[in-house]
Structure formats: C-alpha cells, structure tokens
Amino acid sequence: MPKRHDPAAARGPGPSKSSGSGAIGGLARFVLLGPEVTSAAPPPSVLLLARPGLESDELFADLAAREDLCLVRVATAAAATRMLEEMPVALVIACPETPAAAVDAVLAGVARASPGTPVLAIRTRQAPEPAGWNRHRVAVLRMPLLAGVLSRSIDVVLGMGPVPKSTRRGR
Amino acid sequence: MRSCAAPERPEGERVAAMREVGRLALHRRRVNIARERRCVRPGPRGRPAVEGRVEGTGGRAIVPFLHHCRFSSRRALHPEASMGAVARFGEGRACLLAAGAPDLAEALARAGFAPTVARDERQALAALDRTSPSAVYVAQALGAASVKMLVAASAQRCADAPVVVLGASGTVQEAVDAMQLGATDYLAPPHDPDAIVGRLAMTLARARRREEGAPRALPGIVGTSPAMVKLYGAIEKVSRYKSNVLLLGESGTGKEIIARALHECGPRRGHLFVPVNCATLGREMLENELFGHERGAFTGANERKRGLFELADGGTFFLDEIADMDVSTQAKLLRVLERNEFRRVGGTAKVKVDLSIIAATNRSLEEGIATGRFREDLYYRLKVVTLVVPPLRERREDVPLLVDAFVADFNRRTGGRIQGVEPAALRRLAELDWPGNVRELRNAMEGACVLAAGDVVSAADLEHLRPPRRSSSPRPAPSLRAAEGERAARSAPPSRATIEIPIGCTLEEAERRVVLAALRHHRTRARAARALGIGLRTLYTKLAAWGPGADAETA
Numbered sequence: 001m002p003k004r005h006d007p008a009a010a011r012g013p014g015p016s017k018s019s020g021s022g023a024i025g026g027l028a029r030f031v032l033l034g035p036e037v038t039s040a041a042p043p044p045s046v047l048l049l050a051r052p053g054l055e056s057d058e059l060f061a062d063l064a065a066r067e068d069l070c071l072v073r074v075a076t077a078a079a080a081t082r083m084l085e086e087m088p089v090a091l092v093i094a095c096p097e098t099p100a101a102a103v104d105a106v107l108a109g110v111a112r113a114s115p116g117t118p119v120l121a122i123r124t125r126q127a128p129e130p131a132g133w134n135r136h137r138v139a140v141l142r143m144p145l146l147a148g149v150l151s152r153s154i155d156v157v158l159g160m161g162p163v164p165k166s167t168r169r170g171r
Numbered sequence: 172m173r174s175c176a177a178p179e180r181p182e183g184e185r186v187a188a189m190r191e192v193g194r195l196a197l198h199r200r201r202v203n204i205a206r207e208r209r210c211v212r213p214g215p216r217g218r219p220a221v222e223g224r225v226e227g228t229g230g231r232a233i234v235p236f237l238h239h240c241r242f243s244s245r246r247a248l249h250p251e252a253s254m255g256a257v258a259r260f261g262e263g264r265a266c267l268l269a270a271g272a273p274d275l276a277e278a279l280a281r282a283g284f285a286p287t288v289a290r291d292e293r294q295a296l297a298a299l300d301r302t303s304p305s306a307v308y309v310a311q312a313l314g315a316a317s318v319k320m321l322v323a324a325s326a327q328r329c330a331d332a333p334v335v336v337l338g339a340s341g342t343v344q345e346a347v348d349a350m351q352l353g354a355t356d357y358l359a360p361p362h363d364p365d366a367i368v369g370r371l372a373m374t375l376a377r378a379r380r381r382e383e384g385a386p387r388a389l390p391g392i393v394g395t396s397p398a399m400v401k402l403y404g405a406i407e408k409v410s411r412y413k414s415n416v417l418l419l420g421e422s423g424t425g426k427e428i429i430a431r432a433l434h435e436c437g438p439r440r441g442h443l444f445v446p447v448n449c450a451t452l453g454r455e456m457l458e459n460e461l462f463g464h465e466r467g468a469f470t471g472a473n474e475r476k477r478g479l480f481e482l483a484d485g486g487t488f489f490l491d492e493i494a495d496m497d498v499s500t501q502a503k504l505l506r507v508l509e510r511n512e513f514r515r516v517g518g519t520a521k522v523k524v525d526l527s528i529i530a531a532t533n534r535s536l537e538e539g540i541a542t543g544r545f546r547e548d549l550y551y552r553l554k555v556v557t558l559v560v561p562p563l564r565e566r567r568e569d570v571p572l573l574v575d576a577f578v579a580d581f582n583r584r585t586g587g588r589i590q591g592v593e594p595a596a597l598r599r600l601a602e603l604d605w606p607g608n609v610r611e612l613r614n615a616m617e618g619a620c621v622l623a624a625g626d627v628v629s630a631a632d633l634e635h636l637r638p639p640r641r642s643s644s645p646r647p648a649p650s651l652r653a654a655e656g657e658r659a660a661r662s663a664p665p666s667r668a669t670i671e672i673p674i675g676c677t678l679e680e681a682e683r684r685v686v687l688a689a690l691r692h693h694r695t696r697a698r699a700a701r702a703l704g705i706g707l708r709t710l711y712t713k714l715a716a717w718g719p720g721a722d723a724e725t726a
Contacts (some may be wrong), residue, residue: 057584064583118343126476139347144482146353146433146443151351156357157343 003138040138044158045070045087050095059095059122062151063136069154077102081109090158092119096143100130107136118157121149181284264305269295269321270313272337278364282372292317294358299328306332306371308409309354311339322352326441327485333374337362360552389432392425393576394442402429402558409556410436415508417553418531420560422697422707423610426531429560434487438529442486445479450495450709451556458500459516468517481512491708493530493553494539501546508552533706563605569651570601571610577616578628595630603636606697607707668692683717686710 046069050056063071074080074086077098084088084106092110101111105122110117119138122145123129129140141153230603240437242253266284268548270291279286287302289295292313298304299321307325307387309318318336325334335357336349349357355374358367389403409416410433410489418426427446434444452460463478490496496504506512512521530553539545563570574597592600597620633722668686672681687705693699699709 061583062577120343120347125482137343139343141347141351144445147440148349149350149353152355154348156346156350160341160343160346160359 024146041169042056044090045068046154047083047089047092048073048082048095049075049077049093049102050077051097053097056095056097059145059150062148063154066151077105077109080106081113084109084113085123089114089117089127091154092117093154094119094121096127097123098123100128104130104132107138111136118160120150120153120157181577187639192333194507224435232258252657258399265302266306267298267304268300268308268310269317270310270364270669272310275308275337275364277294278368279371282368290322295321296324299324303329304332305329305375307334308337308367309334310337310487311345311349315348318349319352322349322354323356323485326353330438330441331415333334333371335367335371341477348397390435391428393572394566394569395572396561396568398561399569400567402560405558406432406436409433409558411438413438413527415528415530415553417536417555417557418529418560419557419563420531420533421606421608422533422700423608424562425609426560427489429558430487430489430531433529434489434527437487439485439487443483444489446484446489446491447479448491448708448712449479449500450706451712454497454500457496458503461500461515462503462515465517465518468515472517475515478513478515480524480526481522483526485526487527487529490530492532492708494532494534494536494545495709498544498546501549503550505546505552508549534704550648563608569603570612571597573612574600574616577613578620581617581620587620588626590626591621592619592628593630594630596633599630599633599636607703608697611697625656682713686713 016093044064047069048063050060050073052075060073062069063069072083074083080092082091092106094106098121102152103119107119111117116137119136120141121133121138122143124143133140135140139153143152155164186191205630209224263283263285266279266286268279268286269287270289273288276286276288284305285306287298289298292419295309297499299307302327303584307321307329309325311318313321322334322336325332330649333355334354335358336352336358337350338345346357346359352532358370389406392399402714406429410577416430416433418429430446434440447457449457459476459478461478461480463476463481464472466472466475490504503513507526510524512523514521518673536545536550536554537662540547540550563573574592578591581587582589602611607614615633615636616628618635619628623629623632668688670684672684676684686699689699689703690696693702696710696714697707703710
C-alpha cells in the first residue's frame with residue numbers, strides 16, 4: 001500500500017495550521033527560512049512534468065539551481081501520477097508542451113492521491129484552458145514569462161498552504 | 172510609537188528578552204517562535220533558552236526585530252540599543268498603500284515608514300508621481316485592471332521598490348496572476364499587519380545586502396579575458412539607458428545572452444525581454460507575429476491577436492539575424508522605432524508602445540545596404556550604440572572558465588557526475604580555433620561529457636575534435652568580424668567542384684541544390700554557411716524546412 005500524501009508534511013517547514021491562520025503559516029515559512037537560517041525540515045517537493053528538451057531545460061534552469069526545493073522531474077503523466085502516490089508533493093508544475101489531456105490525467109492523480117495540492121500549468125500564449133480545470137486547484141501561467149516569475153509564483157503558492165474549503169471550487 | 176512588546180510588560184524584562192533575542196540573531200542561531208506559549212525560545216540541541224516573554228502582539232511581532240539584527244548592515248548595533256528597531260527600520264521612507272486596510276497603514280507607520288494611503292487607482296498613480304515609495308501595496312479589491320495598471324506603473328517609476336499585491340480571494344490563480352503581472356509578492360487574506368511589516372523588513376534588508384555586495388554579475392556571461400572585461404564595461408554603460416543597440420559578432424558568440432544582460436541590468440528589467448529570430452519566419456508570418464492582427468484580417472483570423480511588440484510593451488525587443496528581415500518589414504519596423512507606434516495587420520487603429528530594440532547580426536549590414544537588401548535609414552536608427560561580441564579565438568583564456576561552466580551545466584541538467592577536465596584536455600580545447608565559437612565549445616563539451624570513460628574528461632575523449640588550424644597571418648583586429656568569414660570565403664580561390672542546375676528548375680530548388688552541394692563540399696555547416704554568405708542559424712533553418720531528407724543527401 002503506497003504511503004498516502006500528507007499535506008502537512010508536503011507544506012514544508014512552516015508552522016502547523018494550528019499555530020495561526022493560513023496566511024501566517026505561509027508567511028512564517030519565508031521569514032524563518034532566510035538564507036542564513038538553517039532548518040531541519042526537508043525542503044518541499046515540487047513535481048515537474050516536462051519532457052527533456054532545450055526549451056524546458058532553459059525554462060526550469062532557475063528551479064533546478066534552487067536548494068530550498070526538492071525538484072522531481074518526470075516525463076509522462078503516468079510517471080507523475082505514480083510519484084504523487086509514492087511521495088508527498090507540495091506542488092505540481094506542467095510545462096507548456098504538456099498536452100491538456102496529460103494535465104487532466106495528472107489532475108485526476110492529484111484528486112486521488114493528494115487532494116488540494118496546487119497545480120501550476122504553464123501554457124503558451126494562445127493555448128486554450130479547459131473549463132474543467134476551474135474545479136481543481138489549477139493556476140495557469142502564460143508564456144512568455146518574465147524573469148523570475150516562475151520562481152516567485154512557486155514561492156507564493158507554497159507559502160499559501162492548504163486550500164481553504166471555501167475556495168476549492170473555482171478560481 | 173509602539174514597541175513590538177506589549178507596553179504592560181515591565182521594562183527590565185522586556186529589555187532582557189530583546190537582548191537575548193538579538194544575541195541569538197547576531198550569532199545566526201535558529202530561533203523558534205511559539206505563539207501559543209507566547210515566548211521566544213531557541214532552536215533544538217540544547218541552545219540557551221530565552222525566558223523573556225513577548226506578549227500582546229504575539230510571538231511573531233519579534234520577527235522584524237530578528238531580521239533587523241540578522242540582515243542589517245549595521246551589525247555593530249548593540250541589541251540593547253536596538254530596542255524598538257522595529258519602530259525604526261522604515262527610516263522615514265515613503266510607502267504607498269493602494270486601497271490597503273487602515274491597520275496596515277498604522278503598522279507601517281509604527282515601523283517608521285511614512286505611508287500614503289490611496290483610495291483608488293487615480294490617487295495611487297498621482298502618489299507614484301509625487302513620491303518615490305520604498306514599497307507599494309496594491310489591494311486586489313481595486314479590480315484586476317487597476318492592479319495591472321498600478322503594478323506596471325510601480326515597476327516603471329520605482330523599479331527597486333517591492334510591489335506586493337494584497338489578495339482578495341486567496342486563490343492560487345490570483346496569486347499567480349499577480350506574479351505574472353510583475354508583482355514581487357502576494358499575500359493571501361486575512362492580512363495580518365504585523366506579519367506584513369515583518370515580511371517587508373526581510374525584503375528590504377535583502378535588497379540592501381544585494382546593493383552593498385559585490386558588483387552585479389552579468390547573468391549567463393562567463394569570461395575574464397580583456398576582451399570580455401571591455402565588453403562588460405560597455406554593457407554597464409549602455410544598460411543605464413533605454414537606447415537601441417546593435418550587436419555584432421560571429422555566429423555562436425552569445426549575442427542573445429549579451430542582449431539579455433543588457434535588459435536585466437537596464438531600467439526595463441521589470442518588463443519582458445522578447446527575442447525573435449528574423450531568419451526563422453517568412454515575411455507575412457513575421458509581420459503577423461510582430462504586429463498581431465485584427466479579427467477577419469485574413470482567412471483564419473478568427474479573433475484579434477496581439478503582436479509581440481504589444482506584448483513587450485515597456486520591455487526590450489531582441490531582433491536576431493536582423494539582416495535577414497524582409498525590406499518591407501524593415502519599413503514597418505522603422506516606423507515603430509521612430510514613432511513608437513504601429514498598426515495591427517488588417518487594422519486601422521494605431522497602437523502605441525514603449526520599447527528598447529536590440530538588433531543582432533553576424534553579417535555586414537553595410538554590404539546589405541550596398542546591395543539594397545537593408546534599409547540605410549533603419550541601419551542608422553538601430554546603430555545608436557554598437558557592441559561587438561568577440562569570437563572565442565580572441566579570448567582563449569576564457570576557455571577553462573567556459574568549460575567549467577558547461578560541465579556544471581551538464582551535471583545539473585542530466586544528473587551527470589563529471590568532476591572536471593584533465594589539464595591536457597583543457598590545453599587541447601584552448602588550442603582549437605572554434606569557428607562555431609562558444610556554441611560549438613558547449614556542444615563539444617556536452618559530447619565529451621557523454622562519451623567520457625570516467626568522471627573526468629580526458630584528452631582521449633576529445634579526439635573527435637578537429638586539430639588546431641594554424642594560420643600564418645594574424646587575425647584582424649576586433650572590428651566587424653561578422654563579415655570577415657563571408658569576405659574570406661569569397662576571396663578564397665573558387666573551388667573546382669561544380670553543380671548542374673537545369674533550366675526550368677525553380678528558384679527554391681536551385682537554392683536547395685546549391686546549399687546541399689556546399690554542405691557536401693565544405694563538410695561542416697559552419698564553413699558551408701560562411702561560403703554561402705549566410706548565417707549558421709539561417710542554414711539550420713533552411714535544412715529544417717527541407718526536412719530530414721536534406722541531411723541524408725549531404726552525407
């Protein structure tokens with residue numbers, strides 16, 4: 001039986017929800033984890049669904065260099081679903097080349113293994129956004145991205161903590 | 172003013188607690204803040220406890236003080252003397268709140284800021300014109316359009332100030348949208364004023380440390396040779412202004428990286444950098460991409476499409492292989508450069524944009540003007556500042572640094588475990604001429620890393636590389652070497668090899684035959700491109716367009 005997802009563990013080293021409101025939990029994670037402050041807690045895992053290629057390598061080069069994230073890269077939706085079942089994941093990112101159907105498959109995996117885990121879908125400028133994504137916790141980032149936008153988006157999304165029940169439906 | 176500790180606490184206890192917290196912070200100890208117990212205590216492994224309690228505002232009120240101690244450049248400040256540092260770290264700097272909550276303004280004022288509260292977008296824009304705030308808070312409650320406008324205006328008028336969006340719904344999409352607009356940070360509701368001030372303390376302290384640190388490194392550029400140092404100096408000067416720049420240099424020298432560095436170091440760094448290769452798209456497609464189109468402009472134009480110029484508004488546009496741009500498109504580009512406006516394809520309305528243009532080429536634009544393939548007026552418009560990127564053979568001393576960077580990049584991308592390169596292999600790499608420049612070296616290093624027998628690249632792993640080409644005459648001085656290869660190829664004695672092109676053959680087919688014959692004759696694509704008088708990237712584009720069969724024909 002694979003280990004189920006533990007949102008508290010996946011959220012990373014921030015204080016537990018009981019220690020304050022959701023926003024404060026997200027805040028304290030940043031405040032206490034400055035570059036000079038060490039933490040015994042492992043970095044949050046970010047699952048990256050991207051086929052190898054020069055474009056995706058360049059897009060995610062900043063992320064790969066970050067030491068405060070545990071970046072797990074997979075090439076297929078099936079592999080992503082399996083990873084979701086096997087390890088706690090704080091965030092899922094889908095690269096622009098990922099077909100909408102593959103993102104849908106990952107969303108199904110997220111709903112099954114770790115509901116509430118946010119998903120960042122990076123899409124090209126004109127790519128349509130399937131209506132079904134509104135029901136999940138999916139945020140769409142449109143290409144081209146400003147320098148640092150992806151990294152900052154990840155920081156912000158990870159700092160937001162678990163999804164409030166009132167906002168789970170729709171964006 | 173109110174200190175971070177509650178006023179009802181005895182002064183002596185409060186000072187003792189703050190002194191201990193400051194001591195821990197200065198020693199870079201980890202400090203846990205337990206809100207329930209309302210005390211500040213140190214991290215695990217038996218570090219000394221802090222007995223002083225911080226009441227009233229909760230434990231997290233101590234956070235700005237901790238950060239003041241940790242990140243302030245004035246480390247000599249005694250913790251005891253820093254009592255109330257929270258109240259002073261704002262140092263009277265201006266701070267703008269666009270429709271923020273009143274209690275946030277109060278908290279910022281307590282922290283020593285001079286907050287200006289704007290009720291709507293108009294007031295906020297006026298405040299941005301009047302003052303130069305150190306931080307800008309924009310409430311999502313103002314509406315998406317106002318948030319977009321204010322984030323963009325803040326980035327333009329006070330580029331170094333953090334712009335924070337105060338969320339309304341707290342959804343992931345709202346946060347991501349704020350980041351995509353260019354905001355520095357996003358705070359989901361509910362907004363705790365003390366926590367927000369703590370976060371601002373951290374952001375400002377980090378920014379100050381960056382400013383006080385070593386001179387900013389140019390992103391992605393490697394090299395310490397005199398030629399590169401000279402180029403860094405030029406980039407430093409040029410990037411201060413929004414002038415158009417013309418980049419000249421051989422293929423593979425890293426012109427796009429230089430263009431990105433100019434953008435990242437310049438006043439437009441908060442906006443988009445949009446690169447376009449003029450050689451990869453046909454005239455109509457390029458115009459459509461650059462200018463966009465109106466709905467119904469042509470068959471298949473089902474909706475209005477914004478062009479890349481519009482998308483890059485406020486940012487930097489990089490036009491690579493500008494010499495390959497069609498003359499009619501050049502005329503339209505000239506209008507954008509002169510009037511900062513254009514019309515979408517099929518449209519009548521003018522679209523205003525504010526852009527810096529960086530153009531690059533590896534060919535001689537003067538020759539293009541002489542042959543009528545390049546507009547002279549556009550040339551002078553682009554050539555406000557000209558930078559020449561040196562080829563690798565003129566900065567051989569940078570080869571070891573580049574090799575290290577490429578090995579590290581290979582390990583990072585592929586999970587490889589290559590430790591480095593043997594000295595003998597490094598010497599061999601430095602001896603080669605590298606006609607394909609840094610791009611060729613990068614690809615050669617990747618090949619060598621893949622084929623390496625162990626975890627070190629040896630000279631044996633580089634045997635597939637060409638032997639050094641010794642030329643009897645010294646290389647010309649670094650001027651416009653873009654045309655050098657072309658001229659050299661043209662001045663070289665013509666080859667005896669011939670090809671036959673039957674009359675009636677289309678121009679495209681004739682071009683295909685000539686290019687493939689050149690490839691067969693010259694063996695390498697770089698040499699063939701030089702002999703044909705086209706850029707290497709143009710050659711790749713043509714080969715890609717002709718499909719895999721073309722490669723097979725050259726084998």
